[in-house]
Amino acid sequence: MERLAIDGGTPVRESKIFYGRQWIDDRDVEVVSKALRGDLITCGPFVEELQKKLCEVTEAKYSVAVCNGTAALHCAAIAAGIGEGDEVITTPLTFAASANCARYVGAMPVFADVNPKTYNIDPDSIERCITDKTRAVIAVDYTGQAVEHDRIREICDRHGLIFIVDAAHAIGTKYKGKPEGSLADMTCFSFHPVKTITSGEGGAITTNDPEYYRKLCLASQHGIVRNSADFVEEPEGPWVYEMQELGFNYRMTDFQAALLISQLEKLEKFSERRKEIVKRYNEAFAEIPQIIVQEEIPESDTTRHLYMIRLDLDKLTCTRRQFFDAMSAENVQCQVHYVPVYWFPYYQRLGFKKGLCPIAEKIYSGIMSIPLYPMLTDEDVEDVIKAVRKVVNHYAT
Numbered sequence: 101m102e103r104l105a106i107d108g109g110t111p112v113r114e115s116k117i118f119y120g121r122q123w124i125d126d127r128d129v130e131v132v133s134k135a136l137r138g139d140l141i142t143c144g145p146f147v148e149e150l151q152k153k154l155c156e157v158t159e160a161k162y163s164v165a166v167c168n169g170t171a172a173l174h175c176a177a178i179a180a181g182i183g184e185g186d187e188v189i190t191t192p193l194t195f196a197a198s199a200n201c202a203r204y205v206g207a208m209p210v211f212a213d214v215n216p217k218t219y220n221i222d223p224d225s226i227e228r229c230i231t232d233k234t235r236a237v238i239a240v241d242y243t244g245q246a247v248e249h250d251r252i253r254e255i256c257d258r259h260g261l262i263f264i265v266d267a268a269h270a271i272g273t274k275y276k277g278k279p280e281g282s283l284a285d286m287t288c289f290s291f292h293p294v295k296t297i298t299s300g301e302g303g304a305i306t307t308n309d310p311e312y313y314r315k316l317c318l319a320s321q322h323g324i325v326r327n328s329a330d331f332v333e334e335p336e337g338p339w340v341y342e343m344q345e346l347g348f349n350y351r352m353t354d355f356q357a358a359l360l361i362s363q364l365e366k367l368e369k370f371s372e373r374r375k376e377i378v379k380r381y382n383e384a385f386a387e388i389p390q391i392i393v394q395e396e397i398p399e400s401d402t403t404r405h406l407y408m409i410r411l412d413l414d415k416l417t418c419t420r421r422q423f424f425d426a427m428s429a430e431n432v433q434c435q436v437h438y439v440p441v442y443w444f445p446y447y448q449r450l451g452f453k454k455g456l457c458p459i460a461e462k463i464y465s466g467i468m469s470i471p472l473y474p475m476l477t478d479e480d481v482e483d484v485i486k487a488v489r490k491v492v493n494h495y496a497t
């Protein structure tokens with residue numbers, strides 16, 4: 101059923117536009133077909149090549165490709181040695197997996213509040229959350245903007261904590277000129293279709309530490325080693341592989357790796373287009389007093405994954421829900437990233453209470469992600485801006 105636009109007339113756009121989508125071209129399809137015709141469609145040459153390419157792009161010494169970003173986080177938690185009774189500090193403004201990975205290994209997430217301007221995890225709040233049980237910090241490059249690496253590194257070093265970055269949003273982002281992936285102890289990526297580049301499902305962990313690398317390989321491949329030089333016991337014959345730890349099968353297939361190699365070649369182009377769109381949105385929304393624009397730290401050269409407008413609800417007569425529905429009626433399908441993680445029933449059952457991180461909750465109450473992906477035309481971008489203006493004007497006090 102066609103819903104009428106906010107003014108009872110026609111919507112700004114004729115066809116529906118979503119907040120994110122992948123860009124798969126003929127070259128991607130060709131590369132995947134080639135991989136599918138190879139001898140090995142998993143554990144083959146494309147995964148090897150992908151891992152090399154990921155090291156080049158992120159300037160990390162090691163990378164391990166896995167089946168999705170959540171598996172990447174789980175492996176990082178295992179490699180970090182996080183376990184029962186430990187605490188892991190993270191942000192509530194993230195996808196649940198950033199916190200869930202602590203639960204997978206029997207630890208408890210502790211939610212630090214965020215910076216009111218950048219919406220990224222606040223280093224001062226991290227410091228206040230540290231206890232005797234704290235083992236690691238999982239900071240999230242929310243919307244793609246790099247976290248405050250220098251400050252978080254310093255806090256982690258001072259307290260003997262492992263610094264993990266959930267960079268699911270941030271492939272291509274740089275901090276002080278260094279790519280995300282080479283800065284923290286371990287960095288986790290996701291290549292889900294809404295992210296900047298995709299392999300359908302996919303993920304990776306990067307690190308500069310050989311010991312974390314060894315553990316990441318074990319965690320993602322059944323805890324098995326195949327190279328006899330690494331065996332603990334003398335092998336009985338050439339058929340022997342050794343299971344040294346309890347691991348998982350989190351491998352990526354070769355055809356997914358082939359797709360991601362092809363996508364990586366376009367990262368710079370995608371990144372530039374995302375930056376252009378962000379610039380245009382920032383300019384347009386700076387002129388609308390009812391919209392708060394997310395700020396960035398100068399150290400972050402950001403490949404933005406999400407663009408969110410934040411409504412100043414004191415200057416509007418509507419609720420966020422009404423604004424969201426009105427955008428939808430203009431055929432601009434927004435999304436909200438994210439409901440604070442500890443609001444979910446699972447975390448409520450663990451004893452977390454609403455009100456825990458007031459700044460994150462305040463930000464959540466007004467945000468909405470609008471379309472941002474490289475395939476958007478200039479016309480699409482202007483349509484989105486028009487739709488926002490139209491809805492703002494309708495509800496302006």
Ligand SMILES: *Cc1c(COP(=O)(O)O)cnc(C)c1O
Pocket residue numbers: 168169170171194195197198240266268269290291292301302303
């Ligand atoms: C997408 C995402 C994940 C999970 O990645 P999957 O590949 O979907 O498992 C984790 N953290 C954040 C911040 C994400 O956006």
